[in-house]
Ligand code: NAD
Ligand code: AHE
């Protein structure tokens with residue numbers, strides 16, 4: 001079939017909207033009509049050329065929601081008409097990783113996914129002249145139609161609006177999951193969140209749900225303050241307005257350091273600050289942000305010797321086929337909020353404008369509706 005997609009032809013260039021060929025689903029695969037997709041900072045990171053796994057031409061996008069149009073041979077858990085959320089972290093429920101309760105990182109298709117192809121090593125997308133186009137994070141939600149492995153789709157209730165629940169495909173689940181699954185924050189904890197964008201706000205929302213008593217937000221963009229307060233931030237710190245040492249300031253503000261700190265910026269300098277602003281003896285610092293190729297984290301080992309723990313999280317530690325339908329229920333039951341964070345609804349033709357607004361700090365989440 002033919003479908004319309006925003007194609008990233010090369011790093012550092014705006015995407016181009018074009019008709020592309022899409023082959024039907026092979027064994028174990030599913031054809032999905034994407035109804036809406038969010039724009040995550042990770043898409044921007046890959047488009048910029050900073051992603052070691054970034055390869056072009058590719059169809060980016062990994063935060064979508066849509067409807068099953070066709071199922072390939074052997075697919076048993078989904079049928080035509082089902083509403084689904086694509087999963088860049090799949091859940092096969094059979095591999096060594098899925099069988100270990102300590103991780104959500106299903107590895108069954110990770111190698112081919114990282115190369116931009118389906119599990120059989122080929123792409124379903126191509127240009128009209130036949131040139132193959134790569135998939136991205138196994139999702140490629142910047143295409144009106146896409147093909148995914150069955151294990152990379154969460155089936156969700158049909159009354160949930162696509163233009164809101166697409167955000168559960170990455171940002172909402174990552175932020176809330178980092179608090180609940182990865183840090184396992186206890187009631188009364190003090191926390192510091194670095195980066196108040198589409199992920200950091202969901203960390204704040206998760207911290208409020210978990211009963212944190214102090215939620216300090218740190219961002220260099222004061223435009224983020226109002227929304228962060230709305231979601232539960234109790235104190236705001238702009239590093240550019242702190243005279244002297246930022247770590248010392250945060251340690252004083254939290255009475256010794258955060259019980260939990262979270263990096264949602266992708267800046268390795270910020271990651272160090274987050275670790276060092278966590279409490280001596282027991283503080284845990286969770287890295288969510290994705291850093292550019294070649295970037296490395298550093299701190300004095302003494303910071304860890306004296307009881308701080310450095311952790312990371314992918315997709316908030318969530319097991320997608322199991323957890324994502326529950327998070328959709330939380331949204332539909334009013335237990336979590338999504339609507340205020342979706343600041344812009346765009347057409348696919350406006351997708352590059354969406355990334356410009358992300359760069360300018362004018363948006364929290366832009367969502368493309370097909
Ligand atoms: P975003 O652009 O919406 O937000 C980033 C925020 O960080 C902005 O508000 C920006 O002003 C702030 N910021 C930038 N530099 C800063 C600094 N030096 N100090 C304080 N604040 C600073 O991005 P997002 O969509 O929220 O994504 C955040 C990060 O999380 C990105 O690196 C993204 O790739 C990553 N991410 C990781 C996962 C995961 O599973 N680990 C999932 C989604 C996103
Ligand atoms: N390809 C990059 C790493 C990118 C990365 O860390 N991705 C996160 C999800 S970001 C979603 O917005 C993730 O889930 N990582 C686990 C994994 O297996 O990719 C690189 O550095 O090579």
Ligand code: ZN
Pocket residue numbers: 040041042043062063170171
């Ligand atoms: Zn993302």
